[in-house]
Amino acid sequence: MGEFLLGLHCIGCNREYGPWAVDYVCPRCGPVAGALDLVYDYRLLSQRMGPGTFAETRRPSLWRYEALLPVSADYAVRLRAGWTPLYTSPDLARELGVGALWLKDDTLHPTASCKDRGTAVTVAAARKLGRPALACASTGNAASSLAGFAAAAGIPCYIFVPRTAPTAKLAQLVAYGAVVFKVDGTYDQAYALALEACDRFGWYNRSDGQNPIVVEGNKTAAFEAWEELKGDLPDFALVSAGDGSVVAGIAKGFLELKRVGFTDRVPVVYGVQAEGAAAIAQAFARFQAGEPVLPASERAETIADSICVGTPRDALRAVRTVAETGGGFITVSDGEIVAAVRELARRAGVFAEPSGAAPLAGLRRLAADGTIPTGGRVLLFITGSGLKDPRGGLEGVAEPPVIPPTLSAVEEALG
Numbered sequence: 001m002g003e004f005l006l007g008l009h010c011i012g013c014n015r016e017y018g019p020w021a022v023d024y025v026c027p028r029c030g031p032v033a034g035a036l037d038l039v040y041d042y043r044l045l046s047q048r049m050g051p052g053t054f055a056e057t058r059r060p061s062l063w064r065y066e067a068l069l070p071v072s073a074d075y076a077v078r079l080r081a082g083w084t085p086l087y088t089s090p091d092l093a094r095e096l097g098v099g100a101l102w103l104k105d106d107t108l109h110p111t112a113s114c115k116d117r118g119t120a121v122t123v124a125a126a127r128k129l130g131r132p133a134l135a136c137a138s139t140g141n142a143a144s145s146l147a148g149f150a151a152a153a154g155i156p157c158y159i160f161v162p163r164t165a166p167t168a169k170l171a172q173l174v175a176y177g178a179v180v181f182k183v184d185g186t187y188d189q190a191y192a193l194a195l196e197a198c199d200r201f202g203w204y205n206r207s208d209g210q211n212p213i214v215v216e217g218n219k220t221a222a223f224e225a226w227e228e229l230k231g232d233l234p235d236f237a238l239v240s241a242g243d244g245s246v247v248a249g250i251a252k253g254f255l256e257l258k259r260v261g262f263t264d265r266v267p268v269v270y271g272v273q274a275e276g277a278a279a280i281a282q283a284f285a286r287f288q289a290g291e292p293v294l295p296a297s298e299r300a301e302t303i304a305d306s307i308c309v310g311t312p313r314d315a316l317r318a319v320r321t322v323a324e325t326g327g328g329f330i331t332v333s334d335g336e337i338v339a340a341v342r343e344l345a346r347r348a349g350v351f352a353e354p355s356g357a358a359p360l361a362g363l364r365r366l367a368a369d370g371t372i373p374t375g376g377r378v379l380l381f382i383t384g385s386g387l388k389d390p391r392g393g394l395e396g397v398a399e400p401p402v403i404p405p406t407l408s409a410v411e412e413a414l415g
């Protein structure tokens, strides 16, 4: 497979590059402005594929979408990525006044976040290309994901995280045996350092916004929702956004389903950002006003560490792709995010990290201001497990009482 891949298209200058001609970004435009988009022969695909094509592969993983991926499943490592459950949540839907609510539970991945999608395809690409080592900079989840898949592939892995990365994510990195650099600085500084190191040592870089293969893995979440809903796509889809690669991938996935003729309607996609780290939302506002889009570097602060990004590395791609679905970006406060963590856990039984629950907070806003009308059918992508960063679940909650081991103490506590 990989036979339908036509090449790479620069979203900045529209230059085309052959398949595998460039590893990362357009050499003329540079990062962000020169993000490369993988382009497939959609016409040929629509002739060769039918709605049953994916199911026929019988693969319970994202490799069922091999036809729309750049690498053959022969290069996949054994860890499963993708094919996560989609839950309905009628209870929450009723309360929010929407017609239907689905939760795509991407917490159920080998390393417990949606990052395993982009990683799975990127590591397969590294194997195809025969790259000797992998590396990335990350707020935490892309790093633990890469470390896990590199371990399964038996390829050395070098990781750059800000020293503030949550303990659980660091524990994963160390357990998987990655070489970890805790950078005394922000994510943005760790990112720049990883770039330099990859350049110097020849490591294959998985960092968001650098490696265009990551987006190809990310888009499979949209394909799965289409299959799980038997082709009846929702009206709206929400996912949190930091660098923008995940939301761009999901929007691309829906748009590709249209390009191959599997749907004539795509969901309106919204990226959800934290108020303290809203660079893409601001870029989108400039885009709508016809002003230059590219974000400047800003300070970022939010409890949602996976979307705590001051310099989003895939902002242009995210803005353009989301706009193509007719959607946009919305910001929510840390208080709303923490409330969403609890609500999702209590009402749906899904424990997400703050970034994973943020789309529920976004839905509340969009339902309140009428952007999502009563009766609208909504899909939320829940991107990371609550075990990744338990602070979100503990924030503002009273400690459970300590009691002596007697039934009377239980009665008293229930009192």
Ligand SMILES: *Cc1c(COP(=O)(O)O)cnc(C)c1O
Residues within 6 Å of the ligand: 113, 114, 115, 141, 142, 208, 240, 241, 242, 243, 244, 245, 246, 247, 306, 307, 353, 355, 356, 383, 384, 385
């Ligand atoms: C990475 C991540 C996101 C956002 O993805 P970007 O590509 O950085 O926008 C959201 N939630 C979780 C849990 C993540 O790990």
Ligand SMILES: [Zn+2]
Residues within 6 Å of the ligand: 010, 011, 012, 013, 014, 015, 026, 027, 028, 029, 030, 033, 034
């Ligand atoms: Zn270019």
